[in-house]
Amino acid sequence: xxxxxxxxxxxxxxxxxxxxxxxxxxxxxxxxxxxxxxxxxxxxxxxxxxxxxxxxxxxxxxxxxxxxxxxxxxxxxxxxxxxxxxxxxxxxxxxxxxxxxxxxxxxxxxxxxxxxxxxxxxxxxxxxxxxxxxxxxxxxxxxxxxxxxxxxxxxxxxxxxxxxxxxxxxxxxxxxxxxxxxxxxxxxxxxxxxxxxxxxxxxxxxxxxxxxxxxxxxxxxxxxxxxxxxxxxxxxxxxxxxxxxxxxxxxxxxxxxxxxxxxxxxxxxxxxxxxxxxxxxxxxxxxxxxxxxxxxxxxxxxxxxxxxxxxxxxxxxxxxxxxxxxxxxxxxxxxxxxxxxxxxxxxxxxxxxxxxxxxxx
Ligand SMILES: [Ca+2]
Numbered sequence: 549x550x551x552x553x554x555x556x557x558x559x560x561x562x563x564x565x566x567x568x569x570x571x572x573x574x575x576x577x578x579x580x581x582x583x584x585x586x587x588x589x590x591x592x593x594x595x596x597x598x599x600x601x602x603x604x605x606x607x608x609x610x611x612x613x614x615x616x617x618x619x620x621x622x623x624x625x626x627x628x629x630x631x632x633x634x635x636x637x638x639x640x641x642x643x644x645x646x647x648x649x650x651x652x653x654x655x656x657x658x659x660x661x662x663x664x665x666x667x668x669x670x671x672x673x674x675x676x677x678x679x680x681x682x683x684x685x686x687x688x689x690x691x692x693x694x695x696x697x698x699x700x701x702x703x704x705x706x707x708x709x710x711x712x713x714x715x716x717x718x719x720x721x722x723x724x725x726x727x728x729x730x731x732x733x734x735x736x737x738x739x740x741x742x743x744x745x746x747x748x749x750x751x752x753x754x755x756x757x758x759x760x761x762x763x764x765x766x767x768x769x770x771x772x773x774x775x776x777x778x779x780x781x782x783x784x785x786x787x788x789x790x791x792x793x794x795x796x797x798x799x800x801x802x803x804x805x806x807x808x809x810x811x812x813x814x815x816x817x818x819x820x821x822x823x824x825x826x827x828x829x830x831x832x833x834x835x836x837x838x839x840x841x842x843x844x845x846x847x848x849x850x851x852x853x854x855x856x857x858x859x860x861x862x863x864x865x866x867x868x869x870x871x872x873x874x875x876x877x878x879x880x881x882x883x884x885x886x887x888x889x890x891x892x893x894x895x896x897x898x899x900x901x902x903x904x905x906x907x908x909x
Contacts, residue, residue: 574689575590576601577601577818578694578695579614588621588795589819599689605637610637625793640753642867658801689714697758700754701753717758722748728744730745743873743876744877745770773820776894786798830897837884838878839882839884840878
């Protein structure tokens with residue numbers, strides 16, 4: 549064997565082993581502000597291989613802008629080319645949706661420009677992309693859920709065999725002892741629910757399917773993210789160190805949302821969860837038996853319900869949820885045992901976020 553052939557053989561072997569060492573991940577996202585750095589984190593991470601991104605159309609962003617923005621974000625990172633699809637625009641049941649002004653902000657990237665990719669989202673839906681990606685995976689996949697779990701709930705109902713391909717689900721959702729985050733002054737004062745967290749409340753049926761799927765679940769609820777408040781100092785540090793196109797894009801988003809940071813209501817929710825999928829040591833974990841309240845009533849939050857179809861995914865009539873408690877996660881002896889991030893460590897996570905978003909492969 550010539551030296552040149554040996555060199556090529558060795559470099560091929562090294563490439564194969566580095567690809568094997570990477571953790572395969574699928575990201576399910578609702579393309580809100582916190583999802584963008586969460587995606588950038590994993591798309592840059594040297595130990596992660598993002599196989600697909602499934603956008604939900606029932607979360608903060610609408611499908612058309614949300615899924616195209618996901619493609620655009622992917623293509624400014626070292627993981628360019630990762631497939632993206634969008635899912636149904638209605639949750640599995642009920643009539644809950646995010647406030648319109650939040651959806652507008654998610655749809656427009658807060659006005660921050662980003663180079664438009666010449667790729668587009670796939671023509672298939674997110675549940676289908678999830679099923680095909682998992683079925684063809686050659687090793688167990690970590691599934692990250694950063695919004696309402698509608699795509700995952702539908703995929704598990706349609707193709708239960710995919711559960712055996714998932715190593716673990718990391719789900720940003722719920723609140724255990726922390727008061728929920730539904731009531732935001734000036735936006736959702738009329739909501740009746742004072743105990744839930746958005747991702748679980750928007751589609752509690754899907755959240756329940758995920759928790760009860762039998763797949764190991766790490767839940768990152770508000771209890772685990774409340775240590776990760778975003779501060780002006782974080783923005784300054786982040787902006788100073790931003791070098792990659794991804795980090796520079798998010799530094800520009802930070803510029804636009806100083807009001808949000810100053811409100812004291814902005815935390816690293818989804819991006820912490822993305823980091824925990826690679827670094828579980830960023831959290832203090834506790835095993836808890838959990839369930840989700842799914843209750844029905846004729847009461848509403850007032851106003852007219854969104855124009856969702858009257859039939860659910862399974863052909864049964866869509867029903868109205870009880871607006872007070874539906875979506876609340878609660879401790880239940882009958883509930884599945886879940887690994888819960890009950891506290892997280894900013895001194896570990898925040899420097900790692902900056903380091904990872906500036907990593908170039
Ligand atoms: Ca999200």
